[in-house]
Amino acid sequence: MLEITEGSHAVAKAVKMSRPQVIAAYPITPQTHIVEALADMVADCELDAEYITVESEFSALSACLGASAAGSRTYSATTSQGLALMFEVCFNVSGMRLPVVMTIANRALGAPLSIWNDQQDSIALRDSGWLQFYAEDNQEATDLHYIAYKVAENPEVLLPAFVCFDGFILSHTYEPVDMLSQEDVDRYLPAYKPVQRLDADDPISMGMYATPEYYLEFRYEHDQAMKRARNAINKAGKEFGEMFGRDYSALVEGYRLEDADTAIIAMGSLCGTIKDAIDEMRSAGKKVGLLKIRCFRPFPAEEIRNALSHVKRVAVLDKNVSVGAKGAVAIEVRDALYGKALPVLGYVLGLGGRDVRISDIRNIVSLAESGKGDQFYGLRTEVL
Amino acid sequence: MALGIGCSSRPGKAPNNKTGSWRVFKPKFNHEKCTKCGMCKTICPEGCIEESEDEFFIPNESYCKGCGLCAEECPSDAITMEQEEK
Structure with a gap:
């Protein structure tokens, strides 16, 4: 009900x-x-x-x-x-x-x-x-x-x-x-x-x-x-x-990923925002898709490899950071794609409750398209 | 001993735990020097040295931790400690 x-x-x-x-x-x-x-x-x-x-x-x-x-x-x-x-x-x-x-x-x-x-x-x-x-x-x-x-x-x-x-x-x-x-x-x-x-x-x-x-x-x-x-x-x-009627058999879930050039990977509520952003970008002719990771342990490396076989770049959004390295998901996605010539770009964002908006997702896709990644996204540089 | 799920175990006795693996040095008994006095068996804190049929003394390697007391106390210097490769 x-x-x-x-x-x-x-x-x-x-x-x-x-x-x-x-x-x-x-x-x-x-x-x-x-x-x-x-x-x-x-x-x-x-x-x-x-x-x-x-x-x-x-x-x-x-x-x-x-x-x-x-x-x-x-x-x-x-x-x-x-x-x-x-x-x-x-x-x-x-x-x-x-x-x-x-x-x-x-x-x-x-x-x-x-x-x-x-x-x-x-x-x-x-x-x-x-x-x-x-x-x-x-x-x-x-x-x-x-x-x-x-x-x-x-x-x-x-x-x-x-x-x-x-x-x-x-x-x-x-x-x-x-x-x-x-x-x-x-x-x-x-x-x-x-x-x-x-x-x-x-x-x-x-x-x-x-x-x-x-x-x-x-x-x-x-x-x-x-x-x-x-x-x-x-x-x-x-x-x-x-x-x-609600199938949770897959550890990952694709959204408009079939013909995507840029794949975004994320976990949790961020995925809802990303789906809206993708709908907007698709309307504007940009081929973007989402691969949501629903199960992080066990890590679905094979599913990720299969789902991303056709994309040109991967943007991984992490609401965490392994300080001194990168976001944990970015590290593991890159590991899953070892041996493939596919750029995997990590973005650490939304830490400590910082809102992530549709415009942020658009900006990240632009950054990924220009090959810029492995960074904190959305830093307020004026307070640094 | 097969692994129990989650390292579970039924009640048992101390000898179920083969503590010989803790050993770094292993006693080597030289039967040519041995006078069969039995000091090694008396002194062994693990109680793992047994007298064999020919009256020589043999450590049970499943439990000998290689403490070296037998070698130290042997009046005939018939026991030497040697590093064990595992």
């Missing part, structure tokens, strides 16, 4: 219908509305879950780790400094192969303190072994939670997942969202069946120490699981499409 709802509340409803058994979270702007709504649902007996109030994000994810190890479907949400505080636990959760799902309301990292949007927080955890999905709008943000649980809990995968959506830009925006019914969600997402769990009658230990003879192999297995997640996403996304 189509509802006009705030992004955070749409996500909270999707989480509720995913029937998590344990939720542990700590409020932080701009994620607060999600966990506030979930706390209400639990208090009002609309959701039969254990809601653990904790004193920090470190504890929030630690509680989820324990609950997931005990065999529960678990949920948390955070952003920015909160996610930074979870850093250690993130590696533990993924290393123990626990399918925790966590929403990231993407926000800049301090210092300097900023509550506004960019994607530095989740990108900083790109090596942590979590699946990473990025939503363009609230419909996608909502649906990706069901997909995330389905993929994460797949016995071939068993990895935790971030569902990232841009803080404020999506989290605090009212949009029409087609909400599934509880019956639909139950059909798509059956109860979690753990492959192994903590059980006093059949004891195991998880996350034991590994000597140098074993550690490398564990990381290899972890990486293999992430590679298998590709298929699991294809399958889970296709099934979702067949049941509800």
